[in-house]
Amino acid sequence: MTAPSVATAATRIVAATDASPPYVALTGVTKVYRRAGREETRALDRVDLTIREGEFLAIVGPSGCGKSTLLRLVAGLHLASTGEVRVDGRVVDRPQTNLGIVFQSPVLLDWRTALANVLVQVELRGLDPAAYRDRARRLLTQVGLADFGDRYPHELSGGMRKRVAIARALIHDAPLLLMDEPFGALDALTREQIRLDLEALWLATRKTVLFITHSIDEAVLLADRVVVMSPRPGRIERILDVGLPRPRGLDARRAPEFTRATEAITEIFLARGVLHGAARPIGQE
Amino acid sequence: MPGEQGAARSFVAWVRTRGAALLIFVALFVVWEVAVRVTGIKEYLLPPPSTIWTEFWKRHDTVALGAWVTTQEILAGYALAVVVSVPLALAVAYSRFMEEAVYPVIVFLQIIPKIAIAPLFIIWFGFGFTPKLLLVFLLSFFPIVVSSIAGFKSADADIMDFARTTGASGWTLFRKIRLPQALPHIFTGLKVGAALAATAAVVAEFVASDRGLGYLLLQYNGQLDTPMVFATIVILSLIGLVVYYAVEVVERLAIPWHVSQQATAKDATL
Numbered sequence: 440m441t442a443p444s445v446a447t448a449a450t451r452i453v454a455a456t457d458a459s460p461p462y463v464a465l466t467g468v469t470k471v472y473r474r475a476g477r478e479e480t481r482a483l484d485r486v487d488l489t490i491r492e493g494e495f496l497a498i499v500g501p502s503g504c505g506k507s508t509l510l511r512l513v514a515g516l517h518l519a520s521t522g523e524v525r526v527d528g529r530v531v532d533r534p535q536t537n538l539g540i541v542f543q544s545p546v547l548l549d550w551r552t553a554l555a556n557v558l559v560q561v562e563l564r565g566l567d568p569a570a571y572r573d574r575a576r577r578l579l580t581q582v583g584l585a586d587f588g589d590r591y592p593h594e595l596s597g598g599m600r601k602r603v604a605i606a607r608a609l610i611h612d613a614p615l616l617l618m619d620e621p622f623g624a625l626d627a628l629t630r631e632q633i634r635l636d637l638e639a640l641w642l643a644t645r646k647t648v649l650f651i652t653h654s655i656d657e658a659v660l661l662a663d664r665v666v667v668m669s670p671r672p673g674r675i676e677r678i679l680d681v682g683l684p685r686p687r688g689l690d691a692r693r694a695p696e697f698t699r700a701t702e703a704i705t706e707i708f709l710a711r712g713v714l715h716g717a718a719r720p721i722g723q724e
Numbered sequence: 725m726p727g728e729q730g731a732a733r734s735f736v737a738w739v740r741t742r743g744a745a746l747l748i749f750v751a752l753f754v755v756w757e758v759a760v761r762v763t764g765i766k767e768y769l770l771p772p773p774s775t776i777w778t779e780f781w782k783r784h785d786t787v788a789l790g791a792w793v794t795t796q797e798i799l800a801g802y803a804l805a806v807v808v809s810v811p812l813a814l815a816v817a818y819s820r821f822m823e824e825a826v827y828p829v830i831v832f833l834q835i836i837p838k839i840a841i842a843p844l845f846i847i848w849f850g851f852g853f854t855p856k857l858l859l860v861f862l863l864s865f866f867p868i869v870v871s872s873i874a875g876f877k878s879a880d881a882d883i884m885d886f887a888r889t890t891g892a893s894g895w896t897l898f899r900k901i902r903l904p905q906a907l908p909h910i911f912t913g914l915k916v917g918a919a920l921a922a923t924a925a926v927v928a929e930f931v932a933s934d935r936g937l938g939y940l941l942l943q944y945n946g947q948l949d950t951p952m953v954f955a956t957i958v959i960l961s962l963i964g965l966v967v968y969y970a971v972e973v974v975e976r977l978a979i980p981w982h983v984s985q986q987a988t989a990k991d992a993t994l
Contacts, residue, residue: 511885514885514889516885516888516889534888534889534891535889536889536890536891538889539889540885540886540889542882542885542886544882546880546882546883546886548883548901548904548905549981549982550904550979550981550982551981559900560890562896562900563887563890563891563892563896563897563900564890564891564892565892565893565896591981591984593981593984
């Protein structure tokens with residue numbers, strides 16, 4: 440249905456490990472932004488990618504590599520300039536509603552409590568919030584906010600707000616979860632905890648997840664497969680199978696698979712000039 | 725945080741923060757009274773607070789009548805400003821045509837010193853209620869319309885993106901996201917407008933009137949009845965204060981989340 444005929448290195452790896460049907464499929468997707476009076480920017484260049492049903496896929500890359508653009512294309516918030524995006528077999532030509540989305544900023548509504556912020560998802564969909572109240576409470580408990588349902592966003596910490604945003608993306612039980620650098624603004628400890636909690640949540644629900652991050656560790660620790668992207672124009676460099684057993688607790692960092700995957704990704708970024716080796720003096724271009 | 729304990733705590737906090745200011749006010753009056761008596765300064769230059777009070781009490785019914793007239797002008801003009809400016813702001817925020825055609829005109833008109841128009845209103849509408857109402861309207865109108873437009877246009881891009889993934893209709897989006905998000909801005913405008921309303925009413929009465937506090941003020945001034953001038957100013961200030969706080973009470977009821985959010989932000993910076 441979606442098998443791309445272009446045999447790039449990326450697609451071949453996907454094809455080799457593909458077992459379950461693809462839920463999201465990008466074929467030859469290019470995204471060009473045109474602004475009046477400025478040079479056009481090619482955010483994505485001929486990207487082929489499939490995400491299997493129930494898979495946790497992470498995209499890692501430096502800022503400007505088009506990874507957020509890719510997420511917005513899948514959500515239908517932007518449309519591809521050329522190529523095709525399909526979700527569940529249907530071409531994406533408008534904002535998709537059969538998904539949950541989490542942005543870098545939690546974007547909660549200041550005038551609603553944590554519980555009401557979770558429920559706004561169902562209210563905006565024209566569903567009866569009363570029917571989802573118990574589920575919302577359960578979700579808040581699952582993300583560690585059992586006692587904070589009646590707090591307003593300004594009474595919550597950054598990590599708590601993020602947890603509310605995650606609960607809001609899950610309340611309507613959509614099959615696809617899109618996360619755009621969701622842990623970006625959090626401190627390292629909060630990040631680690633919320634990462635562990637997210638994995639537990641995912642293991643319980645087995646949704647298809649597209650997770651965007653600029654953290655190599657985070658991508659490897661969370662994902663089944665990690666897509667490595669390089670910037671200008673945004674391109675897929677490689678797709679890695681992580682192969683770490685789940686659940687991945689705190690000691691997953693000591694596993695040989697973790698080291699292998701992170702080193703492989705680091706090497707790609709070194710080769711692409713995204714990272715510079717330590718021997719290179721600062722300031723020398 | 726609602727609840728009786730919270731209310732009690734906030735009252736204690738209020739006394740603690742406002743108590744000092746109240747004390748200074750009382751001290752000011754005492755110093756004023758004593759200073760006037762000690763230096764023997766003439767009453768028509770600076771009457772002591774006690775004289776202001778006794779003179780006011782003698783003629784309080786005249787002042788009350790004037791206050792009633794002025795209050796009516798303030799309330800009617802302000803109400804008209806609210807009723808006209810919020811829907812207009814909506815139209816400008818949501819219609820491309822209105823934004824391109826009307827918004828520049830509003831911005832331009834805002835620059836005109838509105839008080840300078842007061843004499844023109846006398847020519848057009850005579851000496852009665854109408855020119856006062858219109859001047860109050862004119863002064864209150866601009867801050868409300870400008871901040872309401874800003875409010876309706878302030879929708880956060882990520883929130884709107886999230887909303888688009890829910891497939892919500894325009895009306896639902898407005899009711900559940902855009903309107904609540906605009907309210908803090910609208911109330912900022914409403915408060916500025918309320919503060920200007922009293923000024924506008926008095927200025928309009930200065931220009932031409934046979935009643936109201938502005939008229940009385942000019943009368944007492946002409947008679948060098950300084951205690952009554954002071955009394956009138958105090959009453960005027962009280963009216964302005966009540967109108968302003970009435971709006972603030974409505975704000976607290978309408979958007980308690982915003983008020984407490986500001987309070988938290990303030991606590992955090994202290």
